[in-house]
Amino acid sequence: MSHKDAPPIKAPLTLKDGVDFAIIEHLFFAYRDFTSDPDAILAEYGFGRAHHRVLHFVNRRPGLTVAELLDVLRITKQSLARVLKQLIDDEYIVQVQGPRDRRQRELYPTQKGRDLALALALPQSRRIRAALEEAQLADSAVVERFLRAMVDPELRAQMDKLPNGRSQ
Amino acid sequence: MSHKDAPPIKAPLTLKDGVDFAIIEHLFFAYRDFTSDPDAILAEYGFGRAHHRVLHFVNRRPGLTVAELLDVLRITKQSLARVLKQLIDDEYIVQVQGPRDRRQRELYPTQKGRDLALALALPQSRRIRAALEEAQLADSAVVERFLRAMVDPELRAQMDKLPNGRSQ
DNA sequence: GAAAATATGTCAATAAGGCTGACATAAATT
DNA sequence: AATTTATGTCAGCCTTATTGACATATTTTC
Numbered sequence: 001m002s003h004k005d006a007p008p009i010k011a012p013l014t015l016k017d018g019v020d021f022a023i024i025e026h027l028f029f030a031y032r033d034f035t036s037d038p039d040a041i042l043a044e045y046g047f048g049r050a051h052h053r054v055l056h057f058v059n060r061r062p063g064l065t066v067a068e069l070l071d072v073l074r075i076t077k078q079s080l081a082r083v084l085k086q087l088i089d090d091e092y093i094v095q096v097q098g099p100r101d102r103r104q105r106e107l108y109p110t111q112k113g114r115d116l117a118l119a120l121a122l123p124q125s126r127r128i129r130a131a132l133e134e135a136q137l138a139d140s141a142v143v144e145r146f147l148r149a150m151v152d153p154e155l156r157a158q159m160d161k162l163p164n165g166r167s168q
Numbered sequence: 169m170s171h172k173d174a175p176p177i178k179a180p181l182t183l184k185d186g187v188d189f190a191i192i193e194h195l196f197f198a199y200r201d202f203t204s205d206p207d208a209i210l211a212e213y214g215f216g217r218a219h220h221r222v223l224h225f226v227n228r229r230p231g232l233t234v235a236e237l238l239d240v241l242r243i244t245k246q247s248l249a250r251v252l253k254q255l256i257d258d259e260y261i262v263q264v265q266g267p268r269d270r271r272q273r274e275l276y277p278t279q280k281g282r283d284l285a286l287a288l289a290l291p292q293s294r295r296i297r298a299a300l301e302e303a304q305l306a307d308s309a310v311v312e313r314f315l316r317a318m319v320d321p322e323l324r325a326q327m328d329k330l331p332n333g334r335s336q
Numbered sequence: 337g338a339a340a341a342t343a344t345g346t347c348a349a350t351a352a353g354g355c356t357g358a359c360a361t362a363a364a365t366t
Numbered sequence: 367a368a369t370t371t372a373t374g375t376c377a378g379c380c381t382t383a384t385t386g387a388c389a390t391a392t393t394t395t396c
Contacts, residue, residue, distance in 0.1 A: 005259065006259050006262060006279060009279060013277075014331045017289075018293070020308065021332065022308070022312055022332060023312060024289060024293065026316055026319075027199065028221075030195075030315040033319050036320075048380095048381060050381080059181040060181055066343070066345090067342095074200075075382085076385080078384075079384075081346075082382085094176045098343090103391060103392045104343060108178065110174035117181060118181065118185060125186070129188065131315075137310065142303070142305065142310055143314050145303035146300065146303040146305060147198040148198075149298070150198035150202060150296070151201050155201065159193065162189070216351095217352090234372070234373060243355090244356080245372095246354090246355075247353065247354055249373095271363050273372080273373070
């Protein structure tokens with residue numbers, strides 16, 4: 001154990017190195033706890049985070065196609081297939097043949113799917129509201145602007161396709 | 169396909185349901201892009217996000233023990249073992265026997281480990297600074313307060329153990 | 337109308353990163 | 367001397383992702 005190896009560095013890496021570690025770490029811890037709320041609920045249903053993401057976007061953009069969903073989630077068709085199949089089999093989501101293009105499958109939530117999506121979003125929303133209050137932020141615009149600016153510019157168009165995005 | 173199944177719900181889930189979807193989704197997209205920067209670098213080294221987290225905290229709190237690291241990361245000993253072994257074998261981290269308690273293994277970065285940790289943090293820091301500027305936030309205190317408030321109160325003590333936390 | 341492109345589904349194999357349970361060792365504590 | 371603690375390690379399992387290949391239905395193009 002450390003006989004003729006590279007010597008240990010004892011000084012901590014601090015913001016003197018010109019890097020904003022505070023926000024980096026705050027984001028890590030905040031996101032971890034933010035996702036822990038729905039994770040606990042999903043476990044009861046035998047679902048994981050992947051199911052949550054699919055269910056969320058199908059509820060937020062009912063009728064979106066498989067291709068559009070893949071684009072939003074940035075995963076492969078094969079990764080989506082497994083979780084989507086489960087959600088359809090368990091009747092949280094239904095597929096409807098595309099009206100103009102019958103190759104397409106429009107994805108819609110069922111009432112069951114709508115209810116679960118809302119149940120998953122509720123604790124997250126509560127956490128956000130409590131945090132805004134604790135941080136004494138009257139409205140969420142500042143935080144929202146910052147988070148939006150953290151996203152790659154090319155991908156912001158996708159966010160605008162959601163209700164109450166920039167398009168409304 | 170949707171013959172006598174549960175009917176599809178066509179209306180999108182919006183903030184009328186009393187849930188702040190904007191921040192929920194902004195956090196999702198922001199965190200995804202935030203982690204994509206180091207992910208690209210890690211792939212060149214054959215490492216993953218798990219290695220990043222270990223390397224980060226060992227650099228931020230040199231000399232922490234295995235038990236302390238498990239506590240911060242909230243993973244099991246077995247999950248840590250695999251990535252830690254690689255980081256030690258590749259000489260990014262060295263172990264030093266604890267001075268008071270010789271059962272403990274204090275973890276320190278090597279120069280190589282320090283350099284990589286900094287290289288991984290740099291693009292993230294750049295992204296944060298650009299976002300603060302774009303969102304016209306003179307200082308990061310507001311965002312930091314919000315993110316801290318998003319963390320479970322019990323876990324905030326852990327954040328304070330890092331340099332430039334509340335303890336400094 | 338035939339050919340090509342597109343949207344989706346599915347199969348097989350692989351990898352990363354988690355998990356549980358069990359057990360071993362050394363060192364500290366009781 | 368017995369117990370507890372800190373760490374390491376083995377074996378097996380799960381979820382979520384990956385790539386590559388191929389099938390089918392449908393639309394678009396020539």
